[in-house]
Amino acid sequence: MVSPAILGLDTVTVEVEVDLRGGMPGFSVVGLADTAVREARERVRSGIVNQAFDLPRLRIIANLAPADLRKAGPQYDLPVALALLSASGQLRPGALAGTGAAGELALDGSLRPVAGALVMAEHAAHRGWRQMVVPEGNAAEASLVPGIRVVGARTLRHAVDILEQRDEPVVVRADAAELLEHQALACAGDLSDVRGQGDARRALEIAAAGGHSLLMLGPPGGGKTMLARRLPGIMPRLEVEEAIAITRIHSVSGLLPAGQALITRRPFRAPHHTISAAGLVGGGGIPRPGEMTLAHLGVLFLDEVCAFLPVVLNALRQPLEEGCVHITRARGAARFPAEPLLVCAGNPCPCGHAGDPIRACICAPASIDAYRGRLSGPIADRIDLRVDLPRLDRAEMMDDAAAGEPSVVVRRRVEAARTARRDRGQHLPNARLGPQATREAATLNREGRALLGSAIDRLGLTARGCDRVIRVARTVADLAGSAGVESVHVAEALRYRSAGAVG
Numbered sequence: 001m002v003s004p005a006i007l008g009l010d011t012v013t014v015e016v017e018v019d020l021r022g023g024m025p026g027f028s029v030v031g032l033a034d035t036a037v038r039e040a041r042e043r044v045r046s047g048i049v050n051q052a053f054d055l056p057r058l059r060i061i062a063n064l065a066p067a068d069l070r071k072a073g074p075q076y077d078l079p080v081a082l083a084l085l086s087a088s089g090q091l092r093p094g095a096l097a098g099t100g101a102a103g104e105l106a107l108d109g110s111l112r113p114v115a116g117a118l119v120m121a122e123h124a125a126h127r128g129w130r131q132m133v134v135p136e137g138n139a140a141e142a143s144l145v146p147g148i149r150v151v152g153a154r155t156l157r158h159a160v161d162i163l164e165q166r167d168e169p170v171v172v173r174a175d176a177a178e179l180l181e182h183q184a185l186a187c188a189g190d191l192s193d194v195r196g197q198g199d200a201r202r203a204l205e206i207a208a209a210g211g212h213s214l215l216m217l218g219p220p221g222g223g224k225t226m227l228a229r230r231l232p233g234i235m236p237r238l239e240v241e242e243a244i245a246i247t248r249i250h251s252v253s254g255l256l257p258a259g260q261a262l263i264t265r266r267p268f269r270a271p272h273h274t275i276s277a278a279g280l281v282g283g284g285g286i287p288r289p290g291e292m293t294l295a296h297l298g299v300l301f302l303d304e305v306c307a308f309l310p311v312v313l314n315a316l317r318q319p320l321e322e323g324c325v326h327i328t329r330a331r332g333a334a335r336f337p338a339e340p341l342l343v344c345a346g347n348p349c350p351c352g353h354a355g356d357p358i359r360a361c362i363c364a365p366a367s368i369d370a371y372r373g374r375l376s377g378p379i380a381d382r383i384d385l386r387v388d389l390p391r392l393d394r395a396e397m398m399d400d401a402a403a404g405e406p407s408v409v410v411r412r413r414v415e416a417a418r419t420a421r422r423d424r425g426q427h428l429p430n431a432r433l434g435p436q437a438t439r440e441a442a443t444l445n446r447e448g449r450a451l452l453g454s455a456i457d458r459l460g461l462t463a464r465g466c467d468r469v470i471r472v473a474r475t476v477a478d479l480a481g482s483a484g485v486e487s488v489h490v491a492e493a494l495r496y497r498s499a500g501a502v503g
C-alpha cells in the first residue's frame with residue numbers, strides 16, 4: 001500500500017507495510033514517525049474494532065519506508081489500517097494494487113480530512129497509480145486533478161466496501177474553470193466606500209496592474225488599512241493555474257475548509273507586527289509555508305510597518321527579489337512560491353502627525369529619524385510606490401459625491417493593462433522584470449530620458465531606483481493603453497518616489 005508524503009509542496013512515495021507475527025500481542029509503528037504517526041496505533045485499533053473488523057491478536061508491525069524520511073501527521077492512519085486488514089485477510093488479495101491512500105481515522109472509524117490532498121492526488125496521477133482513496137472531505141480538491149480516480153470514503157468500512165466493489169465512492173467532480181466563473185469580488189468592501197485619497201487610489205491601481213509594492217504613509221484614520229483591504233478586489237480575476245497554485249499552498253497548510261475544492265479569491269494576509277521571521281517567510285523542522293507564501297498571488301499587508309523588527313523585515317528581502325522562499329533543513333529542503341503584492345502602511349512618525357496641518361507632531365526629531373530608519377533600511381529599496389495619505393478635509397468627509405469609482409470598474413482597467421502586457425509578449429508582471437527586460441519593455445524617448453536624468457540629481461536615484469521608475473512608468477503606460485512610454489508616464493512614476501519625504 002502506498003501513500004504520498006508531503007515535503008513542503010513536494011511529495012515522496014511512502015510504502016506502508018504491515019507484518020503480523022506470533023508472540024505477545026502488540027502494535028508498533030516503525031520508520032521515523034513523529035508523535036501523530038505513532039499515535040496512529042490507537043486510532044487504527046479503535047477504528048478497526050468500531051467498524052466491526054477483527055483486530056488480530058498478534059504482534060502487529062507497521063513499517064513506513066523509506067526509513068530515513070520523516071513522516072508527519074495523521075494521514076497514515078488509513079493506509080496503515082488498510083494494509084493491516086489486507087495482511088489479516090479481511091481485504092481480498094490484490095485489492096490494494098496500484099492504490100494510494102491517505103486519511104485520518106476518528107476513533108469511531110470515520111474518516112477525517114487531511115492536509116495536502118490536492119498535491120497527493122497530483123502525485124498519484126503523476127506516478128500512474130490506479131486510484132487514490134481519500135476521506136470524503138478531501139474528495140472535492142483531489143478531484144481537480146485529471147488522470148486519477150479519486151475514491152472519496154466516509155468511513156473505514158466504506159473504503160473497504162468500495163475496494164471490494166460492494167459500494168460506490170462519494171463522487172465529486174470539481175472543475176476549476178467552472179468554479180472560477182462564479183468568483184465574487186475578491187474581498188470584503190468596495191473601493192467606492194473610500195472617499196477622496198485620489199493619489200492613493202491611483203497608486204493602488206498601478207500596484208495591481210504591474211505587481212508593484214506599495215507604501216502608504218499618513219496620519220491615523222486616513223484610510224490606509226481600508227484601502228489595502230480593497231486591493232485584492234481590483235486585481236485581475238484569478239486564472240485556473242493561479243487558483244490551483246494558491247489552493248495547493250492552503251491545502252498543505254491545512255487551511256482549505258473540508259469539502260471545498262478550490263480557493264477562488266486572491267489571498268489577503270495581514271500578519272501582526274509581532275510575527276517572527278520564520279512566521280513571515282516560512283520554516284520549521286518540517287518546512288511549512290509562511291505568510292509570504294500564504295499570500296502568494298494575493299496581498300501581503302504589513303500594517304504599522306515601522307513596528308516590525310528590522311530583522312523580520314530583512315527576512316523579506318531575498319524572497320521578494322526571487323519570488324520564492326528556500327528553506328533548508330537537515331531532514332529535507334523545501335522551496336515555496338512567494339509572489340505576493342507587498343503593501344506596507346504606517347504613520348509618518350511615532351505620534352502619527354508629522355506633516356499634519358491640523359495637529360502638531362510632538363515627536364523629537366531624533367525619534368522621527370530612528371523611526372524612519374526602520375523603513376529606509378531593510379525594505380525601502382524594494383518598494384516601488386510611495387504615497388502620502390493626508391487627513392481628509394471636511395468637504396471630502398461630508399460630500400457623498402467624493403465617493404470614488406467602484407472596484408469592478410478599476411479592475412477592468414487593471415485587466416486591460418495585463419492584456420496589453422501579454423500582447424507585447426511579456427509573461428512577467430512589470431515589477432518582476434530584470435534590468436535587461438526593463439530596457440526592452442520600455443524605451444524612453446528623449447523627453448522621458450531628460451526627465452529621469454533630472455530626477456537622478458534631484459532625488460539621488462540609484463541605477464536600481466531608475467529601473468524601478470521605468471517599470472512603474474511602463475505600468476502607467478499600460479493603463480493608458482499606450483504602446484510606448486511617454487514623458488507623462490515617467491513624470492507620474494516619479495511622483496511615487498518622493499512621497500514620505502515630509503518631516
Ligand SMILES: Nc1ncnc2c1ncn2[C@@H]1O[C@H](COP(=O)(O)OP(=O)(O)OP(=O)(O)O)[C@@H](O)[C@H]1O
Pocket residue numbers: 193194195196197218219220221222223224225226227346347392
Ligand atoms: N478615505 C476614507 N473614506 C471613507 N472612510 C474613511 C476614510 N478614511 C478613514 N475612514 C474611516 O475611518 C476608519 C479608519 O480608517 P483606517 O483604519 O483605514 O485608517 P488608517 O489610515 O489605517 O489609520 P491608522 O494609521 O490609525 O491605522 C475607517 O474604518 C473608515 O470608517
Ligand SMILES: [Mg+2]
Pocket residue numbers: 224225226303345
Ligand atoms: Mg490602519
Ligand SMILES: [Zn+2]
Pocket residue numbers: 349350351352353354361362363
Ligand atoms: Zn510625530
